[in-house]
Every structure is written in structure tokens, then in C-alpha cells.
Amino acid sequence: MSDLNKLGLAEARDALRKGDTTSVELTEACLKAIDAADALNAFVHKTPELAMERAKAADERIKAGDAPSMCGLPIGIKDLFCTKGVPSQAASKILEGFKPEYESTVSQKLADAGSVMLGKLNMDEFAMGSSNETSVYGNAVSPWRRGNDDAQLTPGGSSGGSASAVAADLCLAATGTDTGGSIRQPAAFTGTVGIKPTYGRCSRWGIVAFASSLDQAGPMTKSVRDAAIMLETMCGHDPKDSTSAELAVPDFEAMLTGDIRGKKIGIPKEYRMDGMPGEIEKLWSDGAEMLKAAGAEIVDISLPHTKYALPAYYVIAPAEASSNLARYDGVRYGRRATLEAGDGITEMYEKTRAEGFGHEVQRRVMVGTYVLSAGFYDAYYNRARRVRTLIKKDFEDAFAAGVDAILTPATPSAAFGLGEMTEADPVQMYLNDVFTVTVNLAGLPGVAVPAGLDKQGLPLGLQLIGKPWEEGDLLNTAYALENAAGFVAKPQQWW
Amino acid sequence: MSIDQSTAAKVAKLARIKVEDDALPALADEFNNILGFIEQLNEVDVEGVEPMTSVTPQRLKRRKDEVTDGSQQDKVLANAPDAREGFFAVPKVVE
Numbered sequence: 112m113s114d115l116n117k118l119g120l121a122e123a124r125d126a127l128r129k130g131d132t133t134s135v136e137l138t139e140a141c142l143k144a145i146d147a148a149d150a151l152n153a154f155v156h157k158t159p160e161l162a163m164e165r166a167k168a169a170d171e172r173i174k175a176g177d178a179p180s181m182c183g184l185p186i187g188i189k190d191l192f193c194t195k196g197v198p199s200q201a202a203s204k205i206l207e208g209f210k211p212e213y214e215s216t217v218s219q220k221l222a223d224a225g226s227v228m229l230g231k232l233n234m235d236e237f238a239m240g241s242s243n244e245t246s247v248y249g250n251a252v253s254p255w256r257r258g259n260d261d262a263q264l265t266p267g268g269s270s271g272g273s274a275s276a277v278a279a280d281l282c283l284a285a286t287g288t289d290t291g292g293s294i295r296q297p298a299a300f301t302g303t304v305g306i307k308p309t310y311g312r313c314s315r316w317g318i319v320a321f322a323s324s325l326d327q328a329g330p331m332t333k334s335v336r337d338a339a340i341m342l343e344t345m346c347g348h349d350p351k352d353s354t355s356a357e358l359a360v361p362d363f364e365a366m367l368t369g370d371i372r373g374k375k376i377g378i379p380k381e382y383r384m385d386g387m388p389g390e391i392e393k394l395w396s397d398g399a400e401m402l403k404a405a406g407a408e409i410v411d412i413s414l415p416h417t418k419y420a421l422p423a424y425y426v427i428a429p430a431e432a433s434s435n436l437a438r439y440d441g442v443r444y445g446r447r448a449t450l451e452a453g454d455g456i457t458e459m460y461e462k463t464r465a466e467g468f469g470h471e472v473q474r475r476v477m478v479g480t481y482v483l484s485a486g487f488y489d490a491y492y493n494r495a496r497r498v499r500t501l502i503k504k505d506f507e508d509a510f511a512a513g514v515d516a517i518l519t520p521a522t523p524s525a526a527f528g529l530g531e532m533t534e535a536d537p538v539q540m541y542l543n544d545v546f547t548v549t550v551n552l553a554g555l556p557g558v559a560v561p562a563g564l565d566k567q568g569l570p571l572g573l574q575l576i577g578k579p580w581e582e583g584d585l586l587n588t589a590y591a592l593e594n595a596a597g598f599v600a601k602p603q604q605w606w
Numbered sequence: 607m608s609i610d611q612s613t614a615a616k617v618a619k620l621a622r623i624k625v626e627d628d629a630l631p632a633l634a635d636e637f638n639n640i641l642g643f644i645e646q647l648n649e650v651d652v653e654g655v656e657p658m659t660s661v662t663p664q665r666l667k668r669r670k671d672e673v674t675d676g677s678q679q680d681k682v683l684a685n686a687p688d689a690r691e692g693f694f695a696v697p698k699v700v701e
Contacts (some may be wrong), residue, residue, distance in 0.1 A: 212685075422643055447688065481637065
């Protein structure tokens with residue numbers, strides 16, 4: 112078989128089971144593709160020896176007939192996941208040299224299932240960003256280009272390296288994490304599929320924490336079927352995460368029938384933003400038509416507090432981040448600033464954090480510190496948490512009225528050029544998450560599905576939002592949308 | 607609510623991030639920009655609404671108060687920038 116790195120998880124699994132290829136061959140193809148793709152800056156720590164070791168072990172397992180779906184499949188892991196003995200820096204200078212002594216629950220589950228880690232993937236520093244431009248490793252670059260224009264585009268963020276690597280066929284799939292849209296926005300920008308499951312589905316243990324009440328891991332893949340396969344492996348109760356749900360994980364792949372007849376799909380009017388590009392609006396109505404043609408009923412719904420999701424997020428997420436990132440103090444792990452004679456412990460903290468954190472991370476830590484400080488806690492933090500209650504209620508009301516899933520655009524535009532947003536104020540960058548952040552605040556599952564190309568030839572995605580714990584049903588609706596949209600475009604190789 | 611330079615300096619101090627004096631005006635501007643965006647929340651009627659504590663209705667699980675882990679001093683110290691004699695080492699804290 113040729114171009115093994117271009118396979119998806121399902122195809123590769125089936126080929127392995129039939130004996131048409133081996134995990135070693137798949138892994139070698141991916142490692143070759145990775146070495147030829149340094150221009151994308153997607154893989155920032157390569158682990159070829161570990162990969163070959165795991166591939167050989169997987170081939171033994173497959174031969175012995177003990178092969179779960181993920182067995183032998185080469186994947187990339189976002190740098191936010193702690194991986195034992197392998198650098199895990201959250202793309203931050205402050206974690207330079209950090210090699211965890213333990214493995215995150217999600218990456219352990221993937222390893223236990225026999226999947227092959229190829230290396231660690233680029234991302235925004237501490238997952239704070241929407242363009243992968245805040246990384247200590249430098250920008251990850253999208254394999255997509257605007258026609259013949261050679262301007263470098265963002266793969267999105269924060270899971271930019273994951274999106275770039277999957278879209279460029281450097282791996283069969285990758286892990287991502289999503290606090291405000293960090294799986295779904297990069298997936299939409301790169302023509303890939305990304306699902307953020309219900310809060311509590313995937314253990315957060317061993318994943319570098321950003322905003323603990325919002326963070327969730329999820330798969331980034333080449334198809335909805337692949338997302339179902341990989342998500343099932345990543346999910347499950349973990350006593351080491353107190354918010355991890357004690358619920359059985361269904362066979363998500365078996366739920367992909369493509370039959371959505373009678374399903375009620377809500378179209379929220381508040382997502383029709385002023386100044387929304389015509390192409391996004393058309394993609395959205397085309398998506399609704401496709402679901403209707405597949406037998407679903409399309410209904411207009413209202414989620415009245417949508418407008419307040421982004422400002423609430425930019426109180427809650429920085430507040431939690433300021434608390435979570437207090438641990439980077441130059442004492443227990445990572446980097447400590449060089450001190451001058453007479454510097455005490457306070458100078459050590461202040462200098463270490465000033466040179467270890469990048470600009471965006473510093474800004475968010477300080478905003479979080481401010482909104483939690485005495486005198487402002489009620490006005491900002493408690494008010495934002497009240498608004499969050501209302502945002503969640505909006506969704507509960509819609510679901511109570513019989514809606515099965517909600518269809519929205521995934522992003523307000525196609526991918527922008529790296530550096531194009533540098534001059535814009537931070538709030539402009541935050542607007543990238545306007546359609547995705549509500550889902551994190553409400554703890555719901557959301558999936559981005561590639562649905563078309565814009566006139567410059569760049570991918571555009573639609574988002575489906577589901578009921579809590581109904582990832583299987585949500586993925587089935589996504590599967591129907593994927594089938595109808597028939598998105599097959601791939602970036603032309605220039606790297 | 608507008609943040610001045612001395613408030614920006616106070617926040618930086620609370621966050622234990624060293625900010626040079628000449629960077630404070632720009633920092634104060636950035637805060638004001640972001641807080642201006644957040645101010646929209648004041649339009650929402652939150653009277654009688656409970657602040658969310660858990661997005662999924664669940665009670666944190668309890669476990670027996672007993673030691674389940676430990677004796678991993680080497681592993682705990684393996685990534686420390688400065689560890690001596692089995693301890694984390696820091697600059698002098700008390701005179």
C-alpha cells in the first residue's frame with residue numbers, strides 16, 4: 112500500500128486487521144512525512160524511537176488477535192498532555208526542560224489501546240490563543256493556502272499543531288484540548304473533524320490545566336467515523352479527576368447509522384451576527400438544507416444570552432488560569448530565572464514568571480488576578496458565573512422543547528494569515544471563539560465538521576452542538592452532515 | 607471602571623509578575639480594553655440567579671482520608687530547577 116500516512120483511523124485499522132499493512136509500515140510512513148514537514152512546525156518534539164517500539168508491540172498484539180480499534184495507529188499528542196519521559200511544555204518557556212514522571216490518563220488510555228505516539232504537537236502557550244502564534248516553539252503553519260498566494264496561514268488555535276498535522280497527513284489523528292473552541296476552531300480552519308465531548312467525559316488528569324471548569328480533551332481526525340473511534344478510547348471514568356463522570360462509554364462508532372430522520376435541529380437566531388460574511392451565512396443555510404434533506408426537521412430557536420458568552424468567558428477563564436498558573440513559581444519544575452545577589456524569594460517568583468510566561472499568558476493571568484481581587488470578585492467573577500448559569504439554561508430550554516442538536520457556523524471566517532491579527536487588539540482575536548465558547552460554558556458536546564470551501568479555496572466548518580452525554584447521537588448527526596457535504600478537498604503539498 | 611498605572615502595578619505584584627515601570631501605561635490600556643469588553647455583563651439581569659459552581663449536576667466524590675501514595679521523593683524532585691539533600695531549594699526566605 113502507498114501513502115499510508117494519508118489513511119484515516121478506520122481505514123488503517125481495517126487494513127491492519129486484514130494484514131494488508133503493519134503498524135511498523137504505517138508508523139514509518141508518518142515519521143517520513145513528519146521529517147519532510149518541518150516547514151509546518153507542527154511536531155515540536157519527535158519521538159521516533161518510542162514510536163517504532165510501540166509499533167512493533169502493536170504488530171505483535173494484532174498478530175495475537177488482541178487488537179482494540181486504536182491498536183497500531185500512529186497519532187500525535189498535543190504538548191498540553193503530560194507524557195512520561197517526553198518533554199511536555201504546554202508550548203511555554205516556563206516549562207522548558209520539563210519531562211513528566213507520569214502519563215496523562217487520556218494519553219495512557221490511547222497507549223493502552225495500542226496506539227503509537229509519534230511526538231508532541233505545537234499549540235498556543237498554555238492553550239491561550241486562537242492562532243497558534245503565542246507558542247514558545249514559534250507559529251504552527253497551516254498546510255492550506257489561498258490559491259497560489261504563498262502567504263502563511265494560521266491552522267487556528269490553540270490546537271494548531273494538531274490541526275496542521277492531521278490536515279497535512281503527518282499522522283492519522285491527534286489529540287486536542289478545548290477550553291473555548293481550541294479543538295473546533297482549528298478543525299474548521301483546516302478541513303478536519305474535531306469534537307469536544309461533554310465536560311467530564313475525558314479525564315483532565317495529567318493535562319496541563321488552563322481553566323479547569325471548561326477544559327476538555329477530544330480527538331482531531333480526518334472523518335467523523337475516526338472521531339467516534341478515537342473518542343471512545345479517550346473517554347471514561349477516572350478516579351484521579353474528581354469531575355470525571357462515572358458513566359458507561361457507548362460504542363460511538365456503532366451509532367453511526369447516518370439515519371437522522373425525525374431529528375429536530377435547532378438554528379439559533381442569535382448566532383446570525385452583524386457583519387457575518389455571506390459565505391459563512393450560505394454555508395450555514397446549506398448545512399441546514401442538507402440535514403433537512405436527510406430527514407431532519409429544522410426549527411428556529413433562541414439562545415438569548417449568546418451575546419454575553421464571550422465576555423463571561425473572558426472573566427471565568429482568566430480567573431481560573433490565574434489560580435492554575437500560580438504553580439509555575441520556579442521551585443518545583445521548569446525554569447527559574449537567573450537571580451542577582453540579594454534577590455529574595457519574591458524577586459525569584461516575579462522574574463521567573465516575567466521571563467517564563469509570554470505576553471498573552473501574562474495578560475490573562477493578570478486579568479484573572481484583577482477580577483478575583485478583593486472588591487471586584489462580586490462585580491466581575493460572581494456576575495460572570497451567574498451569566499454562565501443563564502447561558503446553560505438557554506440550552507436546557509432548547510433541549511427541553513424537543514431539539515436534538517443545534518447547527519451553527521464553527522467560526523466567523525476562514526483561516527487568516529499568520530501575523531495579520533498582530534495589530535488588532537486582543538478582543539478582536541477573542542471573537543474567533545464567538546460560536547464555540549458557549550458550548551464550553553454550558554459543558555455540552557460540540558463537533559466541527561468540514562462543510563465547504565470559501566472562494567479563496569479555504570475550508571469552512573459547521574458546528575453541531577448536542578445534549579449532555581449524547582456524543583453518540585451528536586456524532587451520528589455529524590456523520591449525516593459529513594455524508595451530505597461530501598467534503599474531500601485536501602491542501603496541495605508545498606512544504 | 608478605569609484602571610490606572612498604580613492599579614496595574616498592584617495587579618502585577620499580586621500576580622507575582624515583574625513589570626517594568628515604563629511598561630505600565632500600555633498594560634493599563636490593555637486592561638481597560640479587556641475590562642471594557644467585560645462590562646457588557648452589566649446589561650444582564652442576574653437577580654436571583656445562582657452563580658454556577660459545577661456545569662454538570664454532580665457532587666464531588668469523597669474518599670477515605672488515608673494515605674494512598676507516597677515515597678516518591680526522587681520523582682517529585684526530578685524536575686526541580688534546584689534540589690538539594692532531598693529538598694526543593696529556594697533563595698533565603700527568612701533572615
